[in-house]
Amino acid sequence: MISIKAKLFPKSKNDTIVIFVWKEKALQKSLPKELKASKTVLSGLIGFKGEKGEKRIIYVDDFSLASKVIFVGLGNRGDYTLMLFRQVVGETFKFVSDLRVPSVSFYINESITKKINYADAVYTIAETAFISLYKFNKYKTKDTKNKRITKEVVLLCNSQFIKKTQPLIKKAGIIAHATNRVRDFVNEPSNEAIPKSIALKLVNEAKSLNVDYKILGIKHLKKEKMGGILAVSRGSNNEPVFLILKYKGHGKKKKRVCLVGKGICYDSGGLSLKPSSSMVGMKYDMAGAAVCAQTVLAAAKLKIPHEIISITPLTENLIGSKSYRPGDIITTSSGMTIEVANTDAEGRMILSDALHYSGRYKPDILVVIATLTGSVKVCLGEEAAAILGNDNTTMSMLQKAGDEVGERLWPLPLWDEYQDYLKSEVADMKNISLKGAGTITAAKFLSNFIPKTSWAHIDIASTAFEEDGKSYRIKGATGFGVRLFLQYLQTLS
Numbered sequence: 041m042i043s044i045k046a047k048l049f050p051k052s053k054n055d056t057i058v059i060f061v062w063k064e065k066a067l068q069k070s071l072p073k074e075l076k077a078s079k080t081v082l083s084g085l086i087g088f089k090g091e092k093g094e095k096r097i098i099y100v101d102d103f104s105l106a107s108k109v110i111f112v113g114l115g116n117r118g119d120y121t122l123m124l125f126r127q128v129v130g131e132t133f134k135f136v137s138d139l140r141v142p143s144v145s146f147y148i149n150e151s152i153t154k155k156i157n158y159a160d161a162v163y164t165i166a167e168t169a170f171i172s173l174y175k176f177n178k179y180k181t182k183d184t185k186n187k188r189i190t191k192e193v194v195l196l197c198n199s200q201f202i203k204k205t206q207p208l209i210k211k212a213g214i215i216a217h218a219t220n221r222v223r224d225f226v227n228e229p230s231n232e233a234i235p236k237s238i239a240l241k242l243v244n245e246a247k248s249l250n251v252d253y254k255i256l257g258i259k260h261l262k263k264e265k266m267g268g269i270l271a272v273s274r275g276s277n278n279e280p281v282f283l284i285l286k287y288k289g290h291g292k293k294k295k296r297v298c299l300v301g302k303g304i305c306y307d308s309g310g311l312s313l314k315p316s317s318s319m320v321g322m323k324y325d326m327a328g329a330a331v332c333a334q335t336v337l338a339a340a341k342l343k344i345p346h347e348i349i350s351i352t353p354l355t356e357n358l359i360g361s362k363s364y365r366p367g368d369i370i371t372t373s374s375g376m377t378i379e380v381a382n383t384d385a386e387g388r389m390i391l392s393d394a395l396h397y398s399g400r401y402k403p404d405i406l407v408v409i410a411t412l413t414g415s416v417k418v419c420l421g422e423e424a425a426a427i428l429g430n431d432n433t434t435m436s437m438l439q440k441a442g443d444e445v446g447e448r449l450w451p452l453p454l455w456d457e458y459q460d461y462l463k464s465e466v467a468d469m470k471n472i473s474l475k476g477a478g479t480i481t482a483a484k485f486l487s488n489f490i491p492k493t494s495w496a497h498i499d500i501a502s503t504a505f506e507e508d509g510k511s512y513r514i515k516g517a518t519g520f521g522v523r524l525f526l527q528y529l530q531t532l533s
Contacts (some may be wrong), residue, residue, distance in 0.1 A: 041217060042173055042191055044166050046205035047145075049196035050074045050105055054145040057106040057196070058132060060152050062117050063090035072149055078103040091115055092124065093131055097139075106145070110136070117155050123446050125156060126164050133172040137190050145194040148201070158201055163208045167523075169193045170216030176227040176516060211342065215526055218338035219519035221245075225330040226504070226517035230306035230323040235281040235354035238305065238326070242333045246285050249340040256282035266353075266393035267371045268378070272386045273355040275310060275363035280355035282394070283329075285336045291345025295532060298403035299336070299525065300394050302387045302410035303329030303354035310357050310383030311365055324517060325387070327504040328410040329354060331521035335529075338522065344529050351398050353390040357383070369467045372396065374489055379467035381474065387412050388471060388482055392489045399491035405434055405532075406495040408486060409521050415478030417502035424448040425503045425520065428483040429496030438496055441528035447520050449498060458484040 050072070061067060067090055068082060075081050084098035092115030099108055112132050114125065136144045146165050153161060173190055197205055225238060239255055246253045258279045261270055266282070273280040304325035308314060314322070329352035336350040364370070368380045370389065374396040378389065387410050398406060416426045427449040429435045435451060442449040461473035461481045469488070473481035483497045503520040
């Protein structure tokens with residue numbers, strides 16, 4: 041990860057300083073006195089309005105603290121939200137990276153902290169730096185254009201703020217590291233990221249944090265009669281793995297939270313074969329599992345008071361002579377039977393066993409996260425994930441946490457009538473609806489296997505990766521869900 045540290049302003053010499061400014065008539069009056077003394081700076085700001093995202097580079101020879109000053113507009117003070125600030129900061133890091141600046145300093149001046157809480161400003165810049173400057177170059181051997189240029193970020197603070205800054209940077213580093221580890225796992229090619237290798241890497245991380253772990257192999261899955269995961273895995277030569285990570289928590293009045301994530305390491309669609317163009321990104325189909333596991337590991341580092349358990353079935357959905365077929369009837373570990381209407385609805389098949397298994401932990405709260413349905417992109421595009429569940433308090437708290445970290449959720453209904461969409465003539469239910477409402481009916485399917493508790497399901501099929509990259513998220517895996525979960529867990533009473 042990049043290096044982020046705090047230094048006193050104006051005692052630090054810097055190559056490049058970024059200064060955020062509001063759109064206001066008396067723009068130059070809001071500058072620190074050191075900059076007001078520079079004629080080059082003042083003349084270079086002529087015509088700069090401070091519009092949201094507007095940038096101006098000024099090369100200076102009469103300013104002793106830096107050779108380059110980059111002014112970035114925040115727009116109108118009245119329009120401010122933390123999400124807008126995060127977006128501007130992310131765009132600024134992309135801009136700086138394109139300039140191939142190895143070290144950049146951000147001056148957090150009084151003009152900013154009058155409107156933006158100091159802790160929010162520092163934390164947002166630090167976390168966004170870690171996330172927006174992430175690169176997955178593991179397999180690059182010749183092309184160096186995409187290698188990270190900016191390696192150091194300095195937060196320039198006034199003396200009364202300097203002691204508050206380092207703990208914020210540390211916290212941002214923990215959460216961003218977990219987010220970026222999810223991106224590492226999801227960006228890894230499927231020929232490398234097979235179920236067993238993913239599980240072992242996560243276990244190695246758990247060992248260093250004193251997080252309990254359990255790996256169930258195929259013999260144990262058969263013993264547990266996990267028909268869903270066993271059926272989906274039949275077409276692959278790589279055996280399925282069922283991984284549980286458990287963090288015990290540090291609180292006296294702690295809650296037990298189960299996080300259940302879909303871990304399809306590659307999804308061809310099975311015998312209900314996907315079009316070739318739809319297969320390209322199917323290494324992303326284990327994003328939910330990676331999010332759950334990394335949330336537990338980060339929670340241990342942050343010493344979150346609650347007990348958190350990650351349950352992640354890991355397997356592949358491929359084609360082979362033993363592949364499960366449309367028309368098959370599968371008996372899950374709960375005893376419920378499923379008519380397979382489409383083998384590409386495999387995520388809910390493996391989650392049926394994972395959710396039933398979660399019942400033995402008797403969770404106070406259960407949250408499922410999965411790249412479950414393409415339908416969610418039709419509903420919400422790439423701007424939000426869908427949330428469904430049985431408890432408005434849990435859902436609203438998750439939604440609020442998402443708003444605070446820029447990982448937005450939007451609720452969809454889960455009325456009883458949707459269960460009828462899954463009726464089967466030969467089994468307890470089908471694994472897909474033939475009447476539409478794909479995202480809703482997938483959640484309704486899952487609800488049949490969830491233990492009696494407060495629960496929510498988050499469908500991240502539209503937000504787990506970026507096709508083009510925007511704001512503080514580059515093209516590829518986003519790690520969507522880690523920051524949301526950790527914010528929720530830190531505010532859970």
